[in-house]
Amino acid sequence: MPVVSHLRFVYSLPLSRAVTSRTWPLQNIRSYVVPGIKTAYVRDKPHMNIGTIGHVDHGKTTLTAAITKVLAEKNSSVYRSYEEIDAAPEERRRGITINAAVVDYTTSNRHYAHTDCPGHADYIKNMITGANQMECAILVVAATDGTMPQTREHLLLAKQIGIEKLVVFINKADAADPEMLELVELEVRDTLKQYGFDGDNTSVVSGSALCALENRDHKLGKEKIEELLDVIDSVPLPKREKDKPFLLPIEQVFSITGRGTVVTGRIERGTLKLQSPVEIIGYSQTLKSTVTGIEMFHQLLDQAEPGDQVGVLLRGVKRDEVRRGQFVVEPKSISMHDYVQSQVYMLSKKEGGRTKPFTNNHQFHIFSKSWDCSALLVLPEGREMIMPGEDAAVNLHFQKKMALEVGQRFTIRCSGTTLGYGVIGKVLSGPGPGNWSK
Numbered sequence: 001m002p003v004v005s006h007l008r009f010v011y012s013l014p015l016s017r018a019v020t021s022r023t024w025p026l027q028n029i030r031s032y033v034v035p036g037i038k039t040a041y042v043r044d045k046p047h048m049n050i051g052t053i054g055h056v057d058h059g060k061t062t063l064t065a066a067i068t069k070v071l072a073e074k075n076s077s078v079y080r081s082y083e084e085i086d087a088a089p090e091e092r093r094r095g096i097t098i099n100a101a102v103v104d105y106t107t108s109n110r111h112y113a114h115t116d117c118p119g120h121a122d123y124i125k126n127m128i129t130g131a132n133q134m135e136c137a138i139l140v141v142a143a144t145d146g147t148m149p150q151t152r153e154h155l156l157l158a159k160q161i162g163i164e165k166l167v168v169f170i171n172k173a174d175a176a177d178p179e180m181l182e183l184v185e186l187e188v189r190d191t192l193k194q195y196g197f198d199g200d201n202t203s204v205v206s207g208s209a210l211c212a213l214e215n216r217d218h219k220l221g222k223e224k225i226e227e228l229l230d231v232i233d234s235v236p237l238p239k240r241e242k243d244k245p246f247l248l249p250i251e252q253v254f255s256i257t258g259r260g261t262v263v264t265g266r267i268e269r270g271t272l273k274l275q276s277p278v279e280i281i282g283y284s285q286t287l288k289s290t291v292t293g294i295e296m297f298h299q300l301l302d303q304a305e306p307g308d309q310v311g312v313l314l315r316g317v318k319r320d321e322v323r324r325g326q327f328v329v330e331p332k333s334i335s336m337h338d339y340v341q342s343q344v345y346m347l348s349k350k351e352g353g354r355t356k357p358f359t360n361n362h363q364f365h366i367f368s369k370s371w372d373c374s375a376l377l378v379l380p381e382g383r384e385m386i387m388p389g390e391d392a393a394v395n396l397h398f399q400k401k402m403a404l405e406v407g408q409r410f411t412i413r414c415s416g417t418t419l420g421y422g423v424i425g426k427v428l429s430g431p432g433p434g435n436w437s438k
Contacts, residue, residue: 039299045106046237047307049266051115053158054140055148059171059209061085063140063225064116066212068105070225077105082213085116102309104297109233113266113297113309117154134158135238135307136165138228139188143176143206146184147191153352153418155195160411160421165235166197169228170206174220181206203231240306245333246270246278248312249370250326255319260292263328264311265370270330272304272312280317281336282326282371284401289314325371327403336401339432341393344412344422348389353419357385364419366396368410374399378433393425397432 052060061082071077080103101116115134137158141151158166168188173181185204192199207224211217251265263280272278272291280287293313294301304310312328327334347353362377378395379386386392398404404427412420 045109045111047111047113048136048235048237049113049115049134049307049309050136050138050232051117051134052138052140053117053154055142055145055150055154058140058142058145058148058151060140061116062213063138063169063171063209064103064114066209066221066225067114067229068103070212070222070229071105071107076107104309107229107233112232134161134163136167136232136235137163138232139166139168141168141170141184141188142172143170143181143184144172146187149352152191152195155191155197156347156352156418156421157411159196160409162409165238166192166202167228167231167235168192168202168204169209170204171209173206173224174208174211174217205231238307241269242271242306244269245330246272246276246328247330247334248272248310248328250280250322250324250328251370252324253319253322256313259313261314261317261319261322262293262311263314263322265309265328267304267306267308267310268369269306271306272310274302277331278314278328279331280314280322280326280328281334281403282400283323283373284336284338285321285326286336287317287321288331289317291315325369325373327369329403334403334405335427337404337427338398338401339395339428339430340398340404340424341395341426341428342410342422342424343391343393344386344420345391346386346388346412346420347418351389352417353388354417355388357387358419359385363414364396365413366398366410367413368402368408371402373402376432394422395428395432 052064054060064085065080065082068077068080072079085101085103103114103116105112105114139151139155141147168185170181170184170188176184185206188204189199189202192202205224205228207228208217208220209225211221212225213221215221247268247270248263248265249268250263252263254262254264256262272294274291274294276291278289278291280289291312292315293311294304295311296304296308301308301310304312314322314328346358349355358377360377360379364375364377366373366375375396375398377386378397380393380395383392386394404424406424406426408424410422410424411418412422
C-alpha cells in the first residue's frame, strides 16, 4: 500500500459512521484505507464549518443526506445516503444518531465541512463535541412537533460554545398545513430570542428533506434544499486567526501501524506546516512530536489553516499516549493549569437546571472545546451557596491539569443534565484547594 494512502482513514470518516463511532472496533483500520495516490488540496473556494442540531427524530441526518443528494445532481458533491451517515450498528438498530459525523460538499460559492450531531438526550456529550467544530448551525425543527426539549438544550449549548450564526430549517413540511407551519415558525423565532439569538432576523426555510431524498414534490423538497443552501452561502464567513499560535483540539485518535498516530479535529487558530514541531498537552500530560502528514477530506496539505478539518500524522507518538480532548499546540504557547477563577451562570429549573442550591466542593463535569474533566466548585469567602438562576464569580479546581486560557468558555453538567455555563476570567497559580483522590 502506498505511503500516501495511509491517511485515507482519517477522512474516510464522512463515508462511514461506523468509523466515526467511538465505540466501534478499530482493529481493522486498513480495511478502510483506500489505495491510490493522493492529490493536493486546492483552496479555490472559501471553507466553512457548519452542521445540523436539533431534537431527536426531527430529520437532521435526513437533511444532511438530502443536501448531498441535491448537490450531487449538480456534480458538486458525492451523495451520502442516510444509511451511510448512520452506519454504526447501534445507530441502525435504534434508528437514531449517536456520534457526530462529518461530510463535505461544495456549493457554487464555498466548500463546507458539515457535522451531523446526535439529538438524543443520552448523547449530549457527543453533540457538544460535534458542535464545537461548527461556525454556523442549521437548527432542524419538525413541523409536526415544533420546538422540543433537545431543541432548547442544543440552542443553549450552541450559544455557550460560541456559535453566533444560525439558520432554521422547518422539516416535514409535507406533513403539516400552512397554518401549522406559520405557528411553528413563530414559536421557533420566540425560542431563538429566549436563548440570545436574533429571532426576528434569522433566516427560516420550510421544506421536506425526505421529499428531496425521494424525488417527489420538488417545491417542498429539492427547491427548498436549494433555497437553504443559498441562505447558507450568504452567511458571513468567520474571521480566521492565522497569526496566533497554532491550536488544534483533538477530536479523535487513530493508530496506523508503521506510520504513527493520527489525530483529527478543526484548527482553531494559527497555521500548521509539514515537519513542524508540536506539543500534545492536556490531562496533566505533555508530549513532543513532529507533524509528518496533513490531510483534509482525502487530499494532502502542505499547510493547514484555521477552520480546516484535518487529520494530522504525528511522529513517535503511540495511540495510547494521546486522547480526545488534548490539544496539539505550538511548543510552549499554552500552559496547563488545574485552578481558575470563572464567571458562571447556573440555569434555573425553568431553563432546564435544577432546584437545589450549589454549595462549596460541589463536583461538576466541565466541557470545553473537545475535552471534559471533573472539577470542584470553590465558593468565594462569605458565600455559602449559588441558587439556580444566579450568576457568580467562583473558582474551579480541576481533577487534572488542562490547557486553560482566559476567555475560554465552558459548559457545566452533572448526571446527564446541563446545569450552567461559564467563562474563565483568570488562571490561578499554585495547587487548587480541592481534595482529589489519586
